[in-house]
Amino acid sequence: MNWLIISPILLPLVLACIMLLLWRHPVWQRWTALGGMVALVGCGAGLFGVVYVHGVQSEQLAGYGAPFGITFVADLFSSIMVLASAILGTAVTVYSMTNIENRRESFGYYPLLHLLLLGVCGAFLTGDVFNLFVFFEIMLMASFVLLTLGGERGQMEGAIKYVTLNLISSAIFLAAVGILYGMTGTLNMADLSNQVVWIAENRPEELPLLTILAMMFLIAFGVKAAMFPLFFWLPASYHTPPPAVSAIFAALLTKVGVYSMARFFTLIFTHDVGTTHMIILVLAGFGMICGVLGAAAQNEFRRILAFHSVSQIGYMLMGIGLIVMLAHRDDEIAHHAVQMGLAGTIIFVVHHLFVKPNLFLVSGVVERIGGTGELKKLGGFYKTEPLLAIMFLISALSLAGIPPLSGFWAKYILVLAGLQLEQYFIVFIALLTGLLTLYSMVKIWAAAFWTDVPDDSPVHNAAHMAHAKHGIRRMIYPIAVIAVIIVLFGVFAGPIFDVAMEAAAQMLDPSAYIEAVQFEEFSPTLGRGEEADS
Amino acid sequence: MSSLILRTAIRYLFPIIVLFSIFLLLRGHDEPGGGFIGGLLGATAFALFAIGYSVETSRRMLRFELHQLMGFGLLMATLSGVVGLILGEPFLSSAWIEIPIPGRPEPFKLATYLFFDIGVYLVVLSITLMIVYALAEE
Amino acid sequence: MELILAIVIGALYAAGLYLMMRRNLVKLIIGLVLLSQAANLLIFTAAGLRSPNAPLIPPGEKYPVGDFADPLPQALILTAIVIGFGVIAFTLVLFHRAYQSTGTDDLDQMKATDT
Numbered sequence: 127m128n129w130l131i132i133s134p135i136l137l138p139l140v141l142a143c144i145m146l147l148l149w150r151h152p153v154w155q156r157w158t159a160l161g162g163m164v165a166l167v168g169c170g171a172g173l174f175g176v177v178y179v180h181g182v183q184s185e186q187l188a189g190y191g192a193p194f195g196i197t198f199v200a201d202l203f204s205s206i207m208v209l210a211s212a213i214l215g216t217a218v219t220v221y222s223m224t225n226i227e228n229r230r231e232s233f234g235y236y237p238l239l240h241l242l243l244l245g246v247c248g249a250f251l252t253g254d255v256f257n258l259f260v261f262f263e264i265m266l267m268a269s270f271v272l273l274t275l276g277g278e279r280g281q282m283e284g285a286i287k288y289v290t291l292n293l294i295s296s297a298i299f300l301a302a303v304g305i306l307y308g309m310t311g312t313l314n315m316a317d318l319s320n321q322v323v324w325i326a327e328n329r330p331e332e333l334p335l336l337t338i339l340a341m342m343f344l345i346a347f348g349v350k351a352a353m354f355p356l357f358f359w360l361p362a363s364y365h366t367p368p369p370a371v372s373a374i375f376a377a378l379l380t381k382v383g384v385y386s387m388a389r390f391f392t393l394i395f396t397h398d399v400g401t402t403h404m405i406i407l408v409l410a411g412f413g414m415i416c417g418v419l420g421a422a423a424q425n426e427f428r429r430i431l432a433f434h435s436v437s438q439i440g441y442m443l444m445g446i447g448l449i450v451m452l453a454h455r456d457d458e459i460a461h462h463a464v465q466m467g468l469a470g471t472i473i474f475v476v477h478h479l480f481v482k483p484n485l486f487l488v489s490g491v492v493e494r495i496g497g498t499g500e501l502k503k504l505g506g507f508y509k510t511e512p513l514l515a516i517m518f519l520i521s522a523l524s525l526a527g528i529p530p531l532s533g534f535w536a537k538y539i540l541v542l543a544g545l546q547l548e549q550y551f552i553v554f555i556a557l558l559t560g561l562l563t564l565y566s567m568v569k570i571w572a573a574a575f576w577t578d579v580p581d582d583s584p585v586h587n588a589a590h591m592a593h594a595k596h597g598i599r600r601m602i603y604p605i606a607v608i609a610v611i612i613v614l615f616g617v618f619a620g621p622i623f624d625v626a627m628e629a630a631a632q633m634l635d636p637s638a639y640i641e642a643v644q645f646e647e648f649s650p651t652l653g654r655g656e657e658a659d660s
Numbered sequence: 661m662s663s664l665i666l667r668t669a670i671r672y673l674f675p676i677i678v679l680f681s682i683f684l685l686l687r688g689h690d691e692p693g694g695g696f697i698g699g700l701l702g703a704t705a706f707a708l709f710a711i712g713y714s715v716e717t718s719r720r721m722l723r724f725e726l727h728q729l730m731g732f733g734l735l736m737a738t739l740s741g742v743v744g745l746i747l748g749e750p751f752l753s754s755a756w757i758e759i760p761i762p763g764r765p766e767p768f769k770l771a772t773y774l775f776f777d778i779g780v781y782l783v784v785l786s787i788t789l790m791i792v793y794a795l796a797e798e
Numbered sequence: 799m800e801l802i803l804a805i806v807i808g809a810l811y812a813a814g815l816y817l818m819m820r821r822n823l824v825k826l827i828i829g830l831v832l833l834s835q836a837a838n839l840l841i842f843t844a845a846g847l848r849s850p851n852a853p854l855i856p857p858g859e860k861y862p863v864g865d866f867a868d869p870l871p872q873a874l875i876l877t878a879i880v881i882g883f884g885v886i887a888f889t890l891v892l893f894h895r896a897y898q899s900t901g902t903d904d905l906d907q908m909k910a911t912d913t
Contacts, residue, residue: 128751139738140739142734146734150725188749189753259878277899283896286896286908290818293885296885297836300837300841304837304842307844307845787884791890794891
């Protein structure tokens with residue numbers, strides 16, 4: 127059981143090392159990477175099964191008890207995220223075999239992919255704030271190199287913005303960690319949850335400082351999650367690397383930010399939900415509108431998709447922001463609706479983790495055959511690639527929220543929770559954004575798939591087509607598999623909703639999380655602890 | 661840069677720096693020192709060759725491909741943690757075997773932590789050199 | 799002592815942010831370095847400035863006795879310095895390559911990917 131929590135971190139690490147040893151053999155790296163990803167899916171599924179049956183699991187590295195040792199905790203939300211990331215990682219690995227050129231492969235693409243997964247899974251599973259910072263940095267380092275791999279001019283320019291803004295966010299995160307430690311004397315998340323309750327009861331005059339800290343964490347995670355108004359690195363960089371890298375970035379990087387925000391603002395910063403969560407809710411609303419309008423102004427396949435992520439992040443934050451109503455209402459309906467809102471966030475995160483990357487993967491095939499991502503120069507893919515067109519349509523309609531696909535249920539649950547909590551304005555924005563999303567998707571559909579093939583398109587060139595079609599199956603199959611997952615996600619919405627509700631319940635009532643962590647019996651008299659005893 | 665003084669000095673400095681870096685690595689087991697600082701120092705020895713002679717000379721001195729060296733070090737550090745896992749303890753738990761040394765009352769304790777430190781040494785050495793080479797190769 | 803350190807941290811943040819708002823790539827990276835150092839110093843100060851005994855466990859005891867220093871902030875700062883070292887080194891190489899491929903160190907000239 128112990129190794130199961132560590133396995134999503136250990137497995138990518140060991141495989142990345144093995145692939146580094148196989149530095150001169152990119153083809154061997156490919157298959158090692160694929161094997162590792164499949165094994166990671168197995169570990170993720172096993173972890174999810176154990177957590178689902180036996181409840182929250184935890185592990186102390188090297189046997190030092192909390193709050194001193196390094197803690198790993200797996201609850202339902204984190205194990206779902208690990209499993210979903212692993213499935214997507216597998217699909218992207220297969221896709222990369224054709225999409226990533228040899229020169230990029232031979233510069234360590236696959237080891238970096240595994241290091242990225244290591245950072246992501248670590249961030250999902252860690253139960254310690256400082257370790258979260260470390261895993262963030264591992265993830266960022268891997269993503270920095272993945273983004274710049276190939277060294278094209280656009281990649282460099284995008285990377286400067288991405289790197290700079292993320293380093294600022296890391297510095298803010300680090301400063302917040304320092305102040306948090308100075309205030310509470312601990313960095314263990316479960317212990318922090320207790321300490322915040324203690325401060326609220328015994329030292330209410332320190333609560334405003336805690337709210338300021340919460341805002342520092344909000345900014346730090348907000349940059350990583352591309353929350354409004356901190357998202358500008360995302361549309362500037364996501365469309366520059368190869369589509370496979372865009373896809374894995376869109377799937378995982380922002381999700382880690384959203385995950386951390388959800389974790390912090392349910393487990394730790396619940397002392398003043400009326401202020402903190404209201405800010406999240408307002409920013410979520412702005413993000414939805416801003417992202418979807420920004421996407422409508424773009425004219426390139428991947429730029430539209432990238433800008434669109436900003437509005438989707440808004441939906442994810444909406445579920446977290448709806449907790450604000452717990453400050454005003456304390457009845458049964460409100461609690462149930464808040465739980466449903468958080469479940470909506472979880473479902474939306476998982477739905478977006480599959481849908482948005484799939485659209486990026488489709489854009490990769492389109493760019494490979496059409497020679498460009500500019501919508502004006504594309505056309506006729508419905509005639510030449512009908513299967514691809516259908517898979518694009520499934521993903522795009524799911525993103526827009528057309529029933530019975532996954533996106534519909536995610537938005538339906540969020541809207542329902544918003545209506546029950548009488549937050550009509552955010553519900554109106556969510557519905558309007560859904561409509562505008564459809565506009566962007568129809569724009570891509572009309573320009574790239576529905577129109578005739580342009581006369582100057584390289585599609586007419588037989589030599590180009592022979593090159594483009596070579597190995598294209600390895601790009602189509604992952605797209606098809608994810609499309610099937612999206613459809614199944616919609617069909618089995620009932621059971622998925624039940625699981626998400628349970629995960630949300632675990633997050634809203636942190637007692638299970640805290641009980642699962644194995645605390646050291648001895649507690650030395652340092653700072654706050656001393657006063658707590660007396 | 662081709663300074664005769666630097667080139668001549670490197671020949672004598674190189675073994676001393678490398679030896680001292682290994683000394684720091686081993687000393688770090690119980691006292692100040694360790695894999696990180698040792699690796700940094702070891703990297704300076706090779707960086708000196710890159711400055712005084714050329715990056716190519718420095719690479720030849722190292723003999724190993726940097727990425728492979730990094731992978732090996734990282735694998736070694738990780739596997740030293742897995743030993744604890746195999747013995748039924750949590751990940752990264754320390755484990756050691758005692759090797760009796762003739763003529764000495766205390767046995768020599770060979771701990772997994774030593775391999776962790778050597779792994780860190782190799783990773784730091786190779787990453788530092790990777791950065792130095794990337795900046796020096798113009 | 800807290801006051802002096804607070805002023806130093808504030809000055810570091812101010813200098814770092816000022817440099818980051820310049821258009822030059824080199825100044826940007828110096829700004830990033832100052833920012834991460836300021837954060838490290840902030841952890842050091844926020845964790846409390848005291849001068850008790852070293853957190854060593856005396857022979858025969860299981861835990862340190864008496865008034866002992868908190869070793870955690872130092873471990874945090876050490877880790878943060880190491881991570882910062884790696885990240886800044888990578889950023890240096892990246893900016894160098896970016897300068898080579900764009901032929902300018904003026905951030906205002908790098909607008910090709912903006913939206």
